[in-house]
Amino acid sequence: MDVPVERFLAWPPFYTLQPNLDTRSQQLYLWTQILLEYSQKNRIYIATSHDFHDIMRNNEVSRSLSEEFKNVLFDYMLKQKNAIREGEAYMIFWKKPEAWGEQVYRWAVDSGRVGSVETVEGLVSGDETTREEFYGMPVNYMMVILRSLEKSRKAELFQVGEGMAVKFF
Amino acid sequence: MQARLTESQRPVLIPTEVVLREQANVEVLPNKDKAIGTFTLYVTSHRLIFVDGANGFYVPFHYYHSHKTSGGLLRSSRIELTITNQGTLPQFVVELARMEERPPPVAPHLPGSYLFKFRAEGRDATVEQIEVALRQQAWVKSIMPVHKEKKPKETSGYGVGSIKKNIKEDAKQTDTTLSAGFRDLRSLFDNSRELAELAGKLKQVDESKDPELIEIKNTMASLGFTSGVTKESSGNNFHVQLAREICDYIRPHLEENGGVLPMLDAYCMYNRARGGDLISPNDMKRACDLMEGLRLPIQVKSLPSGVIIMQLGGESVERLISLTVEKVNSKEHLSAKELGEELGINALIAKQCLVEAESRGILCRDQGIQGLHFYLNILPKIST
Numbered sequence: 340m341d342v343p344v345e346r347f348l349a350w351p352p353f354y355t356l357q358p359n360l361d362t363r364s365q366q367l368y369l370w371t372q373i374l375l376e377y378s379q380k381n382r383i384y385i386a387t388s389h390d391f392h393d394i395m396r397n398n399e400v401s402r403s404l405s406e407e408f409k410n411v412l413f414d415y416m417l418k419q420k421n422a423i424r425e426g427e428a429y430m431i432f433w434k435k436p437e438a439w440g441e442q443v444y445r446w447a448v449d450s451g452r453v454g455s456v457e458t459v460e461g462l463v464s465g466d467e468t469t470r471e472e473f474y475g476m477p478v479n480y481m482m483v484i485l486r487s488l489e490k491s492r493k494a495e496l497f498q499v500g501e502g503m504a505v506k507f508f
Numbered sequence: 509m510q511a512r513l514t515e516s517q518r519p520v521l522i523p524t525e526v527v528l529r530e531q532a533n534v535e536v537l538p539n540k541d542k543a544i545g546t547f548t549l550y551v552t553s554h555r556l557i558f559v560d561g562a563n564g565f566y567v568p569f570h571y572y573h574s575h576k577t578s579g580g581l582l583r584s585s586r587i588e589l590t591i592t593n594q595g596t597l598p599q600f601v602v603e604l605a606r607m608e609e610r611p612p613p614v615a616p617h618l619p620g621s622y623l624f625k626f627r628a629e630g631r632d633a634t635v636e637q638i639e640v641a642l643r644q645q646a647w648v649k650s651i652m653p654v655h656k657e658k659k660p661k662e663t664s665g666y667g668v669g670s671i672k673k674n675i676k677e678d679a680k681q682t683d684t685t686l687s688a689g690f691r692d693l694r695s696l697f698d699n700s701r702e703l704a705e706l707a708g709k710l711k712q713v714d715e716s717k718d719p720e721l722i723e724i725k726n727t728m729a730s731l732g733f734t735s736g737v738t739k740e741s742s743g744n745n746f747h748v749q750l751a752r753e754i755c756d757y758i759r760p761h762l763e764e765n766g767g768v769l770p771m772l773d774a775y776c777m778y779n780r781a782r783g784g785d786l787i788s789p790n791d792m793k794r795a796c797d798l799m800e801g802l803r804l805p806i807q808v809k810s811l812p813s814g815v816i817i818m819q820l821g822g823e824s825v826e827r828l829i830s831l832t833v834e835k836v837n838s839k840e841h842l843s844a845k846e847l848g849e850e851l852g853i854n855a856l857i858a859k860q861c862l863v864e865a866e867s868r869g870i871l872c873r874d875q876g877i878q879g880l881h882f883y884l885n886i887l888p889k890i891s892t
Contacts, residue, residue, distance in 0.1 A: 351841075351874040352883045361869050365887040402876065 344373050348394075354402035356411060367415040374412075375421060375433035384480045387428045388413070423483060430480055436487040439473060443484060444493050446471055447507040459485065459496075459503045478503075509601075509616050511557050511564035515759075516752040516804050519550055519557045519564060522600055523607075523651045526553045528637040532745035533627035534558070538619035540588070546627065548745060551637045553646035554600055556589075567591075569647045570598030571618055577635055585631040587638075589622045600651045607652070748802065750787065750795035754778055755804045758818060762806065766853035767824030771796065771808065771816040773854065813863050815856070825861070828853065832861040833870055833884075841874065841881040 347353045347369055357363040377394050378386065388395070388409045396403035404412070413429055416422035422429040432439075443462070447453055450467065461467070463481050468474045473481065485505050488494040495506050512520040521527070529551040536558060537543045547558035557566040573592035579585040597615050605612040626634070758774050771792070779786045787795075796808040796818065809825065810816050819825050828851070835850050836842050842850070844859035851858065862882045865871040872885045 347887070350883070350886070351876055351881070352872045355873055355875040357866075357872050359866055359869055359872070362866070362872050362885055362887060365885075365890055366872075368890050369887065402874075 344369060344376075348373070348397055349400060351400050351402050354397070354400075354404055354408070356405070356408045363411075364415075367412055370412055371416055371419060371421055374416070375431065378431040379433040382475065383431055384476050385425055385428050385430050425479065430483065436484045437491075439484040440488040440491070440493070442471075443473060443481075444488060444507065446473075453507045456499075456504050456506045458499065459505055462505070509566050509568070511559065511566040513559065513562065513564045514752075514756050516755040516802070517559060517562060517564075518749070518752045518756065519552075519559060519566075521552065522554065522604055523653075524553070524646065524649070525555075525600075525651075526646075528552060528641060529634055530745055530749050531626070531628075531630045531634045532748070535625040535627060537623040537625065539621055540623040543625075548749075549624070549634065551634060551641060553641050553644060554598075555647070556638075567618065567622065568598040568601070569641060569645075570596070572642065575635070575638065577631065579625075579631075584625045584627065586626065587624045587631060587635060589624070591618050591620055591622070594618060598647060599649075600647060603651050747791065747795045747798055750791060751798045751802055751804060754792070754795055755799060755806050757781060758806060759820070762818065762820045762824075765857065766828055766851055767820040768828055768857045769818050769854055770856050770860075771818050773856070774818050811860050811864060812867055813860060815860055817857065817860065825864075828857070828861050829865055832858070833865055836862075836865075836871060836882055837884055841883045843879055843881050847882075 353366065353369075357366050373394060374391055377383070377391065383390055395409065413422060416429070416431075417424065420432070420435065422431055424430075434442075446468065447457075458465075459478055459481055463474060463476050463478060473484070482496075482503065485494055485496055488505075488507075489496055493508055495508070496503055497506075498504075514520055527550055529549075531549040531551070533546055534549040535543045535546050545560050545563075547560045550557040550559065555566045555568040555570075557564060567589070571591045571593050573590040575587055575589045577585070577587055594617070595615050597612060602612045754774070757778055758769070761774070761777060762769055775789060775792045778792070799806055799808060805820060807819050807821070808816060809819060811825075817825065831851055832847060835847060839846070839850075842862075844862055845855050847853075847862060848855035848858035853861075862871060866873060866882065866885075869885055871882045872887070874881045874883060
C-alpha cells in the first residue's frame with residue numbers, strides 16, 4: 340500500500356490512539372510505514388523513541404504522540420517483525436532480516452566469497468562492502484541478518500577470537 | 509360507560525380525580541351472569557375503571573347502591589356491587605361535557621348489579637379503597653375550577669367590642685379549618701384538590717403566549733403528578749403500570765430530544781415528576797424491561813458502550829447516528845457538545861452517537877487540548 344502519508348501527519352486524530360481496534364490497526368500500520376521510511380532515509384538502525392521525536396510531533400496542529408501511544412506503536416512493530424528489542428532500544432527493520440540476508444548472500448555469491456570465511460566486522464565496515472546498502476550497519480544488527488541466513492542454511496556463524504565470523508555456503 | 513385511555517393504555521383521569529388502587533386480573537360479570545372479560549381495575553376517587561388492553565369502561569360511584577364481599581376458601585374472592593340512580597348522570601360527566609363545550613351524553617343503561625371475581629390477591633385491599641372513596645364522596649363535588657369568593661366581613665357594630673368580635677370570629681374560622689385539615693389524614697387528598705385544580709388550570713395555558721405562565725406550568729409539571737403509580741395502589745401489577753406511566757411521561761421529553769434519552773436522565777426526570785415517593789433504579793429497570801412486551805412506543809436499548817438509552821420507535825438511534833455522520837462530515841470535526849447543539853439533542857446521547865459511529869469505524873477521535881473531537885475516519889483500509 341502506497342499512501343501519501345504527509346496528509347495524515349497534518350490530521351489531528353492521527354496523534355490520538357484510536358479506541359476502535361480496527362481503526363487503531365489502520366492507524367498503527369500507517370505510523371509504522373512512516374517510521375520505517377524515516378529510519379531508512381536517516382539510516383536509523385537502532386533507535387529509542389527519542390530518535391523519532393521530530394516525526395512524532397507536529398507543531399502546526401499542536402499534536403504529538405503520547406508515551407502510551409509510542410509504547411503501543413513499538414509493540415505493534417515488534418509483532419509485525421518490523422522491530423526487534425535490543426535492550427532498552429529497538430532494532431528497526433525497514434527491510435525484513437530475510438530480505439537483507441538475500442542481499443548479503445547475493446554479494447557473497449557475486450564477489451566469489453562462498454566457501455570463505457569473513458568477519459562480521461569486515462562485512463559492515465570493511466573495504467569490500469562500501470558500495471553495498473548494508474555497509475555501515477551495526478554489528479549486532481548484521482548478526483540478526485546472518486542468523487536468518489544460518490536458519491536457511493546459507494551461512495554459518497562462529498566465534499573467531501573476540502569477534503564473530505561467517506562462512507557462506 | 510366508555511373510558512378514555514392514554515396511548516399506553518392507562519385511564520385518562522378527570523380533573524381532581526385520584527387513583528386509589530390498581531388491581532390486575534379482575535373478572536367482570538354484569539348481572540352476575542356471563543363474564544365479559546378480565547380487566548385491570550382502577551379504584552379512583554370518582555369511579556371504578558376497568559381496562560383491558562385498548563378497551564376501557566367505568567362505573568361511577570354515582571350509581572353505587574351497596575356492595576358485599578363473598579367467596580373464600582373454595583371459591584375465588586368476589587365483590588358484588590348493586591346499582592342505583594339509573595337514568596341520571598354523574599355530576600362530573602355533565603361538568604366535563606360543559607367544560608369541553610359539548611352536550612351532555614345520554615344517561616347510560618347499566619346492569620342492575622356487577623360481580624367482580626378476583627383472580628389474584630387484593631380483594632380486601634380493593635374493598636378498603638372503595639370504602640375510602642365512598643367516605644370521601646369526592647364525586648358529589650364539582651370538578652369545575654373554584655373561584656373563591658371572599659366573605660364580606662360583617663360590620664355590625666363599632667369600637668373595640670366589634671374588633672374583638674371580629675378577631676374571635678377569625679380565630680374560630682381558622683380553628684375549624686385546622687381541625688378539619690387534621691381530622692383524618694385520608695382527607696388530605698381531598699384537600700389537595702385545589703392544588704390539583706391549579707395544576708389543571710395551568711395545563712390549559714398551553715396556547716398562552718405568556719412566557720411566565722408557561723414557565724410556571726413547566727415547573728408544576730416537573731414537580732409532580734396528582735396520581736403517580738405506587739406499589740400500594742397497584743400491587744402485583746406495579747411494574748406493568750409503572751412502565752405505562754413512564755411511557756406516557758417520557759414520550760414528550762423524548763420527542764423534544766431527538767427521540768433518544770439516556771435511561772438515567774429519564775429516571776431522574778420521572779422521579780422528579782413524582783415528587784416524593786420515588787421509585788428505585790431497579791423498579792425503573794424492571795418496568796422498562798416490560799415495555800417491549802407491552803408493545804409500548806418506547807424501546808430500551810443497551811449501547812455497546814454500556815449506556816442504556818430509551819428511544820422512540822425502532823430506528824431513532826440509527827437515524828441519529830446517520831445524522832451524526834452527516835454533521836461531522838459537513839463540519840469537518842465536532843465535539844459531543846457541538847453535535848448536541850447542532851441536532852438539538854442531549855449531549856450525552858450525542859456522545860453516544862459519536863462513540864457508536866466510532867465503534868463502527870466511521871468516525872475517529874482527536875483528544876486535543878480543546879477536548880474530544882470526532883472526525884470522519886479517512887484512514888485507508890489495510891489490504892492484507
